[in-house]
Amino acid sequence: MLRVTSPHTHSARSTGQLMRLVVFATLPGVVAMTLAFGWGSLFNVALASVSAMVFEAAIMRLRGRPALFYLRDCSALVTGVLLGLALPPYCPWWLVVTGSGVSIILAKQLYGGMGYNPFNPAMVGYVVLLISFPVEMTQWAAPASVLPESQSLVGLAEGLKQIFAGVPVDGYTGATPLDVLKQNSGQTMAGLYNSDPTLQAGMLAGAGWEWVNIGFLLGGLFLLYQRVFTWHAPVAMLTALGLTSALFYSSGSDSLGSPIFHLLSGATMFGAFFILTDPVSSAVSTRGRLVYGALIGILLFVMRGWSNYPDAVAFAVLLANFAAPFIDYYTLPRTYGHQKARRATEKEEH
Amino acid sequence: MLDLIVQNPIVSALIALGGLALVFGAVLGFAAVRFRLEEDPVIQQIDDLLPQTQCGQCGYPGCRPYAQAIANGDAINKCPPGGQATINSLADLLDVEAPTLDAEHGEESDVKKVAYIREDECIGCTKCIQACPVDAIIGAAKQMHTVIVDECTGCDLCVEPCPVDCIDMLPVETGLNQWKWDKPAPIEERPLNIIASDRGTTGEAA
Amino acid sequence: MGSLIKVWDIPGGVHPPENKTQSLQLPLGKAPLPPSLTLPLNQHIGKPAKPVVQVGERVLGGQLVAEAEGIFSARVHAPSSGTVSAIEDRLIPHPSGYSAPCVVIELDGKDEWVPLERCEDVNSLSKSDILDKIRAAGIAGLGGAGFPTSVKLNPRADHKIHTLILNGTECEPYITADDILMQTKAEEVVAGSQLLAKLLDFPEKILIGVEDNKPEAIAALEKAAEGTEIQVISFPTKYPSGGEKQLIQILTGEEVPSGQIPASIGVVCQNVGTTVAAYRAVRYGEPLVSRITTLVGEALETQRNVEVLLGTPIEFLLEEHGFNAKKASRLVMGGPMMGFALPDPSVPVIKTTNCILAPTKKELPPPQPAQACIRCGLCAEACPASLLPQQLFWYAQSEDFEKLEAHSLFDCIECGACSYVCPSHIPLVQYYRASKGAIRLHQQEKEKSDRARRRFEFRQERIAKEEAEKAAKREARKKAAEEAKRKLAEQGNDSAPRKSVDPVADALAKAQAKQQSPEVQRAKLERSLEAAKSSLERARQPLEPSEPGVEVTDEQKEKQKARIKQAELKVQEAEKKLQQLTQDAQAPESKPEPEAKSKPDTKAKSDDPVAAAIAKAQAKMNMSPEDKLRSSLESLYKRLSKAEEKAAAAREAGDEKADALQQGVDKLKQKIADTQKELDEQKPSTVAEPSSASRHNDDVASQAIERAKAKAAAMETMSAEDKLRAQIESVKARLEKARERLANAEAEENENVEAFRTGVTKLEDKLQQLTEDR
Structure with a gap:
């Protein structure tokens, strides 16, 4: 007879299942990216996932743990997929492998593995690559709809050549809308939307990009519906981003971008639903997650507006990761039977 | 005079430094008197x-004397009843490396014990009463003790x-009141379970 | 009846599969009589009951077998007739798997009962009558915790109860015991509620809370409650809304403050089963000897609710219901969320056994291996107490008790919702339980060590104090000796200093002196006799100035003065005579005796009351000789007892000198006895001259003293016990030594071992005899 403590029953959810759901939910975004930028993103995702899992298995072997058991929680897979989605399409293979190595070894396993990493592993990998290889990391493919009539998206073979042999394919990269806004000198918002091909081809925030963001939004809503995470962090982040951008909005030449532009360009939705919601490195209580999300939203706008990195989701998230324990400290929930929460601070999310 | 000071850097420096020394000395002296501690607080902390x-196995006549001795630099590994846990917390408090228990002073026992007097054999000599450091034995001369x-x-x-x-x-009896659930084994220390599920079973072998 | 009560929501909660239909397919059954019943004495929270039956005694159904020990306890009754076969430790249904005292009854199958005291008109009973009946029936909470019901229904006077809540929630999956009870005994639930309401001075609201997954029970209750002030409230099914605190929050929106009981916010919550049991106890006089238990799980052929006698072995019940041990993964008492796995199926059903769950491995698979916590926060979402389970888990792992308490670990109700949702399968609740236990033990140990420290420090202090006192006494003794010497030297000198030294010290000095060799002793005694005389004189001198303070009338003063002079002379003469007498008798020890005794007193009496006492004593000399003698004897008697008192006091204070003092007193007594003999010889002469009081003052005085000795001697026989004790002590000491010797001899395998042994036995016999005499 078993003698275990209660409860004797358990919900069907397991960590591995949650992780697989996350991977599944990236599908709309992945599809949008593939449609917009070609096969590159898929290559990235595949390569990053495989290498991340290999690194994970190797480290677990080194640590003398059963590798298969730990691979089954799929956390390495998620890290790989997210990193792959964050990297520019058609970037060299070594960039992807280096990135996943940094993510898994440096950011995750060296801190103790699953559940112990203070920073989001995928974002650490991304930031290390961005700082170390700025040229490769800023070569974003241009979305299909802005390519000239004669050109179609990079083919499978060409893409592979570029990835593995480093043979560049000319004319396929372009500035992202965020870059355009950053490098804007003297043009009003309306002028920008008329002059930049990407923005011109799109409806709200640039061709391709808006659909990618909408794809990730859909995936995120699916995860919310599946109760994989709570709404607090993403909603707080999007609200904060929208509000701050609205606050600083002007349509003139010094414009920092409209709220809708910010919400639908760059890695906004990807970050909101797939990076912020990494539970390990975020704040824990619901109130804490509101603060955490809002902090990222504000940081994101500040960096997009005034820093040298046009899309700063990774930096914003890492900074907020730093702050998470501090946020936790001040946002303990009010426990049943207590007059007020311990060490509560004033609400500051709005 | 002022000119001399102003113009002579050495003199002015000496005066400035000397003045500062005097001021700080006064402040420190005042603080030493005003905030003087009657007893070294670390002794209290150690004692806690x-x-x-109060077994005296450390060689001192009780816990407080040993606490004083530790505060004066004696080794912290002389307390068998406290065992390694006490040594660790002492090391933590004093910020030193935690040594292992000095076997010279006795061995750590897992089982908490208390004294029992076989009362029909007691002759009432009061010797144990005199020995007990916490007055936990009662009885009178020629009377049975307990x-x-x-x-x-x-x-x-x-x-x-x-x-x-x-x-x-005799070991202290652990009744229902003392019983508590054991802490689950740390996650990392369940190789059997992990291997079982590694094989892809649903954990039935666990 | 429209409910006006707003139903609130609780934070968190989970929705595990309900699994309630299996056991509701069959109607409520009745378990057959088992061959024997095992009744644990502690089926409730609080002190175990105390058995009031003997092994071998025949008991009838409903008979009291164990009486409650104090208020926080509950009685135990025999559920059927039979013979008490054992009162011993048996395995009890408890997660520890420990054994505890149980009364075992072999049933005879006749099921004969003691007559029950029915009460046709419940409303006529007073509150205390109802409470007494509930207490007498041994009712404890049937919901799970087993809190003695009478305690709960008797809230503190400053807790005004405004809401009575009947808990029919039964939120745990599988369990339907309360459901079927509410369906079948709705009237009794309602009647019981009214009864409890009376006990609580008719609260404004009486609510029966039922989850909305029990429509039949709700319908039955609503029908029964029609026309009463009782409201049946249904609310959405969610685990753990049946927790007392949670139910209160659902029905009132209020929270029970941390660390307090519901009564502190004016709410009392009772399980419906308990309510019915309380009602039946009052109405029919039925003690709590049976309960409804759900038998459920795929490993059983028949799943249903049964009314089962307390003490029925679970094994027996399972067999009756076609238990397949091979299929079962575990046996759980209680529900799958909060129940505990039974250590062994032989344990009995107790008051809190609401369910016995025998699931198959498929139904409730063994727990999966735990993975790392990913801080997903699902547990925090599920927690009905709004705790942060994952933080608690971290701190529990690292045994950071301070942080655990800061994170309100003790507000955890151990409902298991966090463990249930944890995707990493971490046994969170077990961590919390272990930590709670560890913290409690830690606190106990801390308390104990603090107490030990205090006791140790107190002892140190006491020893230091004793040392100081000893030193002071030693000093005083030395001083006294010096004083005596000096006085001897200064004899006749008027400028005698006033004695302010402790009389005990003096007595001690004397006692010590007596222990020296006879010659020295005699010399010393003579000297001290002189000193005594002079001191007597001196004692008289301060009488005059101090007289105003004396509690004697003016007339007496005059008389006293005259008498004192007379008496003084007499005393002196008497002393001289005494000296002679003792010298003649060559009993040096007997002579100093009275002086030794009188001296401390006279010295002590250098102050007013003492002087007065002397005056009185002397005044008595003017009475008839016999009376005088008697009175002087009395005073001597008093003095001796005083000396003894002092010795006793010294002993009590733990003084080392106490022994010396006591010895002195003992010796004095012996000497008194000796002199008494001599005195007896002289007696006839004194008796022969009873009338010539004035003429024979000298003789009379001395005789008076002799008589005093006689009386003292008489008293000495009275205190034979003391002597006996001393004797016993010495024998014991000898015995002790003899034993030691014997032990040594045995260790060395000495030839004389036998001799030693017989010596020891002899001593033991003697000791035995002495103690018997005493």
């Missing part, structure tokens, strides 16, 4: 960590003086 068995079990620290000091050897150190 010691198990208060141990107040709740107050007994299990220090063992009464066993030796008993002329008829009627004191036993």
Whole structure:
């Protein structure tokens, strides 16, 4: 007879299942990216996932743990997929492998593995690559709809050549809308939307990009519906981003971008639903997650507006990761039977 | 005079430094008097960590004297009743490396024990009463003695003086009131379970 | 009846599969009589009951077998007739798997009962009557915790109860015991509620809370409650809304403050089963000897609710219901969320056994291996107490008790919702339980060590104080000796200093002196006799100035003065005579005796009351000789007892000198006895001259003293016990030594071992005899 403590029953959810759901939910975004930028993103995702899992298995072997058991929680897979989605399409293979190595070894396993990493592993990998290889990391493919009539998206073979042999394919990269806004000198918002091909081809925030963001939004809503995470962090982040951008909005030449532009360009939705919601490195209580999300939203706008990195989701998230324990400290929930929460601070999310 | 000071850097520096020294000296002196501590607070802190068995196995006549000795630099590994846990917390407090228990002073026992007097054999010599550091034995001369079990620290000091050897150190009875759930084994230390599920079973072998 | 009560929501909660239909397919059954019943004495929270039956005694159904020990306890009754076969430790249904005292009854199958005291008109009973009946029936909470019901229904006077809540929630999956009870005994639930309401001075609201997954029970209750003030409230099914605190929050929106009981916010919550049991106890006089238990799980052929006698072995019940041990993964008492796995199926059903769950491995698979916590926060979402389970888990792992308490670990109700949702399968609740236990033990140990420290420090202090006192006494003794010497030297000198030294010290000095060799002793005694005389004189001198303070009338003063002079002379003469007498008798010890005794007193009496006493004593000399003698004897008697008192006091204070003092007193007594003999010889002469009081003052005085000795001697026989005790002591000491010797001899395998042994036995016999005499 078993003698275990209660409860004797358990919900069907397991960590591995949650992780697989996350991977599944990236599908709309992945599809949008593939449609917009070609096969590159898929290559990235595949390569990053495989290498991340290999690194994970190797480290677990080194640590003398059963590798298969730990691979089954799929956390390495998620890290790989997210990193792959964050990297520019058609970037060299070594960039992807280096990135996943940094993510898994440096950011995750060296801190103790699953559940112990203070920073989001995928974002650490991304930031290390961005700082170390700025040229490769800023070569974003241009979305299909802005390519000239004669050109179609990079083919499978060409893409592979570029990835593995480093043979560049000319004319396929372009500035992202965020870059355009950053490098804007003297043009009003309306002028920008008329002059930049990407923005011109799109409806709200640039061709391709808006659909990618909408794809990730859909995936995120699916995860919310599946109760994989709570709404607090993403909603707080999007609200904060929208509000701050609205606050600083002007349509003139010094414009920092409209709220809708910010919400639908760059890695906004990807970050909101797939990076912020990494539970390990975020704040824990619901109130804490509101603060955490809002902090990222504000940081994101500040960096997009005034820093040298046009899309700063990774930096914003890492900074907020730093702050998470501090946020936790001040946002303990009010426990049943207590007059007020311990060490509560004033609400500051709005 | 002022000119001399202003113009002579050495003199002005000396005066400035000397003045500062005087001021700080005064402040420190005042603080030393005003905020003087009657007793070294670290002794109290050490004493709080010691198990208060007052057994004297450390070589000092009680826990407080040993706390004083530790504060004066004695080794922290002389307390068998406290065991490694006490040594660790002492090391933590004093910010030193935690040594292992000095076997010279006795061995750590997992089982908490208390003294029991076999009462029909007791001759009422009061020797154990005199030995008990916490007055946990009651009785009078030529009268049977008995141990107040709740107050007994299990220090063992009464066993030796008993002329008829009627004191036993018995393990404390753990009843339902003392029972508690065990902490689950740390996640990392369940190789059997992990391997079982590694094979792809649903954990039935666990 | 429209409910006006707003139903609130609780934070968190989970929705595990309900699994309630299996056991509701069959109607409520009745378990057959088992061959024997095992009744644990502690089926409730609080002190175990105390058995009031003997092994071998025949008991009838409903008979009291164990009486409650104090208020926080509950009685135990025999559920059927039979013979008490054992009162011993048996395995009890408890997660520890420990054994505890149980009364075992072999049933005879006749099921004969003691007559029950029915009460046709419940409303006529007073509150205390109802409470007494509930207490007498041994009712404890049937919901799970087993809190003695009478305690709960008797809230503190300053807790005004405004809401009575009947808990029919039964939120745990599988369990339907309360459901079927509410369906079948709705009237009794309602009647019981009214009864409890009376006990609580008719609260404003009486609510029966039922989850909305029990429509039949709700319908039955609503029908029964029609026309009463009782409201049946249904609310959405969610685990753990049946927790007392949670139910209160659902029905009132209020929270029970941390660390307090519901009564502190004016709410009392009772399980419906308990309510019915309380009602039946009052109405029919039925003690709590049976309960409804759900038998459920795929490993059983028949799943249903049964009314089962307390003490029925679970094994027996399972067999009756076609238990397949091979299929079962575990046996759980209680529900799958909070129940505990039974250590062994032989344990009995107790008051809190609401369900016995025998699931198959498929139904409730063994727990999966735990993975790392990913801080997903699902547990925090599920927690009905709004705790942060994952933080608690971290701190529990690292045994950071301070942080655990800061994170309100003790507000955890151990409902298991966090463990249930944890995707990493971490046994969170077990961590919390272990930590709670560890913290409690830690606190107990801390308390104990603090107490030990205090006791140790107190002892140190006491020893230091004793040392100081000893030193002071030693000093005083030395001083006294010096004083005596000096006085001897200064004899006749008027400028005698006033004695302010402790009389005990003096007595001690004397006692010590007596222990020296006879020659020295005699010399010393003579000297001290002189000193005594002079001191007597001196004692008289301060009488005059101090007289105003004396509690004697003016007339007496005059008389006294005259008498004192007379008496003084007499005393002196008497002393001289005494000296002679003792010298003649060559009993040096007997002579100093009275002086030794009188001296401390005279010295002590250098102050007013003492002087007065002397005056009185002397005044008595003017009475008839016999009377005088008697009175002087009395005073001597008093003095001796005083000396004894002092010795006793010294002993009590733990003084070392106490022994010396006592010895002195003992010796004095012996000497008194000796002199008494001599005195007896002289007696006839004194008796022969009873009338010539004035003429024979000298003789009379001395005789008076002799008589005093006689009386003292008489008293000495009275205190034979003391002597006996001393004797016993010495024998014991000898015995002790003899034993030691015997032990040594045995260790050395000495030839004389036998001799030693017989010596010891002899001593033991003697000791035995002496103690018997005493």
